[in-house]
Amino acid sequence: MKQRTFAPLTLGLLAIMAAVLLLPGASAAETISLSYANFPPAPTFPCVQMERWKAEVEKRTNGKVQIKTYPGGTLLGAKEMMDGVIAGQADIGNLCMAYQPGRFIVTNATSLPLGIPNAHVGSLVLWDLYQKYRPKAFSQVKVLSMFTTAPANIMSKKPVRSLEDLRGLDLRASGGAAQILKAWGANQVGMPMSATPEALQKGVVQGLFSSLEVMKDLKFAETCRYVTMTDTVIYPFAVVMNMARWEALPPDVQKVMDDLKREQAEWTGIYMDGHVKKAMDWSVTTHKVEVINLDAAAQAEWDQRLQFITQEWIEGAKAKGFPAGAIVEDIKAFSAKHSDRPARPQKLKISTN
């Protein structure tokens, strides 16, 4: 009799132990190992925020979660990030939504020229927008955070002081910036940031249009000795996790990650704004980069040439069934709501030399 009750119990225990050992990522010490893929090189801001998130999660779970980070496209490249995470090639991935403009229609609207002043405000606007609309584009993944860059400016090998200087100039830019550069008369060459150092070096492009922290992080100040301040548009990023991996996490770990979502957005925005300032100070001091500020009349003309973009976007997105007008109004309202946040340390009126 005894044996008959003992045997199923032992078998049951063995089965449970085997199941625990076979759980993906689980070890005898119950450490959960997660991979986190990123596309640009390690010194860039998407990777800096990745390392900060990793450190916070490991600390707040008392080491129960261990995250292995893969910067520089070593696990997934820029354009395969979303699908790679959905397929489980990486547990977590960081993507620049502008690299797939037609895929992330709602969130990419933050990239319209709507005057978002800095990355801190931009990141909070993007987070609010995501929360309000919960776009279908993210229904297959768990969103762990979102944040934006600081506004984009022109970095070039030759000085750009006027629209005349810009005409026909080959400038690298991603996604939605194509329309902007075209409206100013430049020739947009599309590629992810990760491909830009080589394109600049080989002379495929004469400069780029992006936020200015890359002047230092990717050493563009060595080739681009001129920066023209346009403060045009920000770029939205998302950090996403494979849904099955998320659902398999214990509730206490899920809570740590949920608690970090908005905090990480804000941390990254603040880091970005401060880092742009440092990168430009470094560029001016170390590489004698000249910062060109347009006068008010020129700035107004450059801005005016971009006005059609939002209207066109509204019409296109409406035709696809999105509440496009409301999205734009929400972005403006969220931006106004958050604009008491510290702006960039100063409006980058870095003295030229």
Ligand code: DTR
């Ligand atoms: N402006 C977008 C995104 C971007 C800005 N800084 C970085 C650094 C590393 C990767 C992407 C980005 C762009 O130009 O691609």
